[in-house]
Amino acid sequence: MAGLGSFAGGAAKIASRSAGAQQEAVGDEIPRHPQRMGAIGRVSTESFDPSLFLRTWNFSDRPEVERRQFYRETPRPDGTMLREYELFSIDREIEIAPGVFFPAWTYNGQVPGPTLRATEGDRVKVNFLNQGSHPHTIHFHGWHPPSMDGSLPEHEVRPGERFVYEFDAEPFGVHLYHCHAAPLKRHIHKGLYGMFIVDPKDVGGVPAREPADELVMVMNAFDTNFDAENEVYAVNTVAHHHMHEPIRVKVGQLIRIYLVNLTEFDPINSLHLHATFFDVARTGTRLEPTETTDTLMLCQGERAVIETTFRYSGQFMFHAHQSEFAELGWMGLFLAEEERRDT
Amino acid sequence: MTPETSNSVGRLWLIALAPLALLGVLLVVIVETWPSDVIGADAHPSVEKLSLAAAKLRPNEISLTVLNDGPDPVTIAQVQVDEAYWAFTSDAGTMLNHLQSARLTIPYPWVEGEKHVVRVVTSTGVTFDYEIAVAVETPRPNVRYFVAFTLIGTYVGVIPVALGLLWFPLVGRLGRAGLAFLLSLTVGLLLFLLVDAGQEGLEMALVVPESYQGVMLFVFGTVGAYLGLESLGRWLRMKRQAAAADVATSGWALALLIAIGIGLHNFGEGLAIGAAFALGEAGLGTLLIVGFTLHNTTEGLAIVAPLAHDRARVGELVRLGVIGGAPTIAGAWLGGLVYSPLWSVLFLGIGAGAIAQVVVQIVRQIVPEGPVLRFMSTAPVLSGLSAGFAIMYATGMLVG
Numbered sequence: 001m002a003g004l005g006s007f008a009g010g011a012a013k014i015a016s017r018s019a020g021a022q023q024e025a026v027g028d029e030i031p032r033h034p035q036r037m038g039a040i041g042r043v044s045t046e047s048f049d050p051s052l053f054l055r056t057w058n059f060s061d062r063p064e065v066e067r068r069q070f071y072r073e074t075p076r077p078d079g080t081m082l083r084e085y086e087l088f089s090i091d092r093e094i095e096i097a098p099g100v101f102f103p104a105w106t107y108n109g110q111v112p113g114p115t116l117r118a119t120e121g122d123r124v125k126v127n128f129l130n131q132g133s134h135p136h137t138i139h140f141h142g143w144h145p146p147s148m149d150g151s152l153p154e155h156e157v158r159p160g161e162r163f164v165y166e167f168d169a170e171p172f173g174v175h176l177y178h179c180h181a182a183p184l185k186r187h188i189h190k191g192l193y194g195m196f197i198v199d200p201k202d203v204g205g206v207p208a209r210e211p212a213d214e215l216v217m218v219m220n221a222f223d224t225n226f227d228a229e230n231e232v233y234a235v236n237t238v239a240h241h242h243m244h245e246p247i248r249v250k251v252g253q254l255i256r257i258y259l260v261n262l263t264e265f266d267p268i269n270s271l272h273l274h275a276t277f278f279d280v281a282r283t284g285t286r287l288e289p290t291e292t293t294d295t296l297m298l299c300q301g302e303r304a305v306i307e308t309t310f311r312y313s314g315q316f317m318f319h320a321h322q323s324e325f326a327e328l329g330w331m332g333l334f335l336a337e338e339e340r341r342d343t
Numbered sequence: 344m345t346p347e348t349s350n351s352v353g354r355l356w357l358i359a360l361a362p363l364a365l366l367g368v369l370l371v372v373i374v375e376t377w378p379s380d381v382i383g384a385d386a387h388p389s390v391e392k393l394s395l396a397a398a399k400l401r402p403n404e405i406s407l408t409v410l411n412d413g414p415d416p417v418t419i420a421q422v423q424v425d426e427a428y429w430a431f432t433s434d435a436g437t438m439l440n441h442l443q444s445a446r447l448t449i450p451y452p453w454v455e456g457e458k459h460v461v462r463v464v465t466s467t468g469v470t471f472d473y474e475i476a477v478a479v480e481t482p483r484p485n486v487r488y489f490v491a492f493t494l495i496g497t498y499v500g501v502i503p504v505a506l507g508l509l510w511f512p513l514v515g516r517l518g519r520a521g522l523a524f525l526l527s528l529t530v531g532l533l534l535f536l537l538v539d540a541g542q543e544g545l546e547m548a549l550v551v552p553e554s555y556q557g558v559m560l561f562v563f564g565t566v567g568a569y570l571g572l573e574s575l576g577r578w579l580r581m582k583r584q585a586a587a588a589d590v591a592t593s594g595w596a597l598a599l600l601i602a603i604g605i606g607l608h609n610f611g612e613g614l615a616i617g618a619a620f621a622l623g624e625a626g627l628g629t630l631l632i633v634g635f636t637l638h639n640t641t642e643g644l645a646i647v648a649p650l651a652h653d654r655a656r657v658g659e660l661v662r663l664g665v666i667g668g669a670p671t672i673a674g675a676w677l678g679g680l681v682y683s684p685l686w687s688v689l690f691l692g693i694g695a696g697a698i699a700q701v702v703v704q705i706v707r708q709i710v711p712e713g714p715v716l717r718f719m720s721t722a723p724v725l726s727g728l729s730a731g732f733a734i735m736y737a738t739g740m741l742v743g
Contacts, residue, residue, distance in 0.1 A: 036429065036430035036450055037427060037428070037429060037430075038428050038429070038430065039421050039428040040421065040428075040430045040431065041420075096468075097420065097421055097428070097464075098420065098421065099418065099420030099421065099437075099466050100420040100421055100464055100465075100466060100467075100468050101466055101467060101468065102468055222468070224464065224467070224468020224469070224470070225468055225469050225470045231423075231464060231468060231470060232468075239428065240428070324426050324427075327426065327427030327428060328423070328426060328427065328428060329428065
């Protein structure tokens with residue numbers, strides 16, 4: 001981890017360059033720092049902003065009119081909700097590291113796909129349209145009948161065709177969805193995955209989980225030269241994004257991270273948070289934490305709900321504790337700030 | 344000039360140039376109306392090919408040259424060192440067209456004596472690797488460096504050749520069979536060098552970016568040098584005959600040709616040695632020099648062998664020694680200071696051609712008339728050839 005101190009200095013210099021300018025010359029600047037780790041330049045956040053993705057679910061980032069095209073909720077007599085989603089798969093080139101473009105297969109044009117969030121017992125209805133060039137499916141982790149599993153050859157939705165996935169949101173926890181068309185490995189590493197959060201039911205009108213600043217983190221990676229090894233690692237796709245744009249949080253406030261590992265090719269991935277410990281509820285299917293640690297390892301498809309509270313203000317690094325992944329993009333910063341007294 | 348002849352000259356030009364003009368029209372038509380839709384070129388991803396070379400290491404800094412060796416433009420997006428993204432600067436932008444090159448500078452804390460891999464990631468995610476097998480600081484061209492290369496060139500080229508020349512008095516006392524043996528020995532030595540240069544040149548040709556067609560360059564150097572020396576030899580003989588010099592001087596003409604051939608070869612050898620030192624690959628430096636020294640002493644012998652019937656002329660001998668040996672120094676300078684595999688290939692090719700020509704010259708000298716093969720199979724010649732090859736093989740083992 002040597003040389004990380006100089007990262008911020010380098011980042012500040014780089015920030016003055018225009019973001020995402022692919023053709024732009026890197027320039028002749030002589031680096032003053034003896035070493036500067038990290039990708040250079042910035043990824044355009046025009047079509048996908050990882051900072052925005054962190055706190056977005058059920059298309060909450062869209063203006064109301066546009067949001068209704070993709071997400072509708074209808075209360076049901078028993079107090080639960082019918083949640084309807086419009087998802088489509090589409091081939092799209094995405095920028096995963098500054099100037100590095102990946103020919104992705106996406107849900108709704110983004111990687112990771114939109115985060116879906118329901119409450120335990122809700123009815124989930126996903127209208128899926130395949131606009132891609134290959135057959136795709138959506139395979140949800142959760143309770144559902146086999147016909148809704150999106151995994152067998154007969155479940156594949158061919159290009160131009162539709163399918164409606166319908167099931168009850170169970171059990172509560174943090175889950176995932178991904179394409180299960182064959183060959184599975186390629187359909188996943190090309191970008192067809194997303195997070196599916198199921199909140200526990202309120203207990204007597206009180207939320208089962210304490211209110212918190214909630215963050216969605218999908219650990220993923222990209223094999224840009226198709227040699228079955230990843231060249232770029234990240235949390236939420238863009239390499240080193242949060243080194244330039246730290247995740248802003250408040251000192252003393254409960255932070256809840258929904259974390260899932262969707263890295264292909266490598267057997268495991270991990271999260272390490274500096275100078276802080278956190279409670280872990282594996283798969284989020286229990287309200288009580290199962291362990292308290294500062295480093296959590298997950299295999300592909302594994303996930304956890306993580307809770308912590310920052311004690312001090314300042315920058316806190318977080319990254320995979322596989323140093324290789326960290327230096328290939330899976331590294332970022334939290335910026336904890338004191339709550340302003342006057343508000 | 345009559346109107347008629349000027350007319351026919353004009354017609355000749357027309358006949359000569361018309362196909363070229365039509366070719367030009369065809370090129371314009373292709374470029375303007377390239378039916379890419381039909382052929383589907385747009386649908387195919389562009390072909391990206393980068394060639395990484397000439398890594399230089401300074402404290403906390405790695406720099407190397409990137410050449411676009413493919414047909415399509417390539418944009419360098421990121422650089423990794425040992426699987427970590429790292430900052431870099433480029434002296435010529437990051438978008439490279441066909442055969443355009445840029446020098447990338449990476450502020451990286453490399454570790455002496457260890458391996459590092461620099462990986463260039465293009466905008467489409469294609470990767471190109473360059474391995475620094477053993478990280479050693481690249482020597483900077485300065486006076487000490489210059490002196491060092493001069494010394495190496497002297498040890499490896501000049502002194503051994505000069506030592507070989509000291510056999511001159513011995514050569515004069517040999518009989519016919521002894522001389523045939525000695526000349527055959529020389530041919531054996533040279534054939535070995537020829538194979539060696541061919542192998543080295545072709546190996547190097549594979550390192551050169553494909554667009555520069557290293558093998559063709561090597562063949563061009565070989566054939567060019569052979570034909571060049573052939574015509575030089577003819578010119579020298581004609582000059583001597585015109586001057587009505589005594590028959591004995593023909594030995595000197597051949598010795599000069601051999602010296603030139605060996606000099607060209609040694610220039611290529613100097614390039615290789617200089618480059619090896621510059622790239623930090625000369626871990627076996629001293630042994631390498633000892634090997635080359637032993638190896639090259641035989642070259643001096645090759646030069647004096649044709650002088651059996653000549654009077655000793657010290658000035659002439661020194662001149663031959665300089666022609667044969669000194670190019671090693673120049674080669675070491677060039678290889679060490681401005682290393683380029685491209686030049687190495689060309690000069691190894693020229694060296695190979697020169698040696699081939701010298702072999703032919705000597706064979707002509709051994710076999711004044713009659714069938715070559717029958718004479719070649721006589722005992723002195725056969726044993727000479729074998730001995731020459733064996734000496735080179737043994738001393739070559741020292742070079743590795």
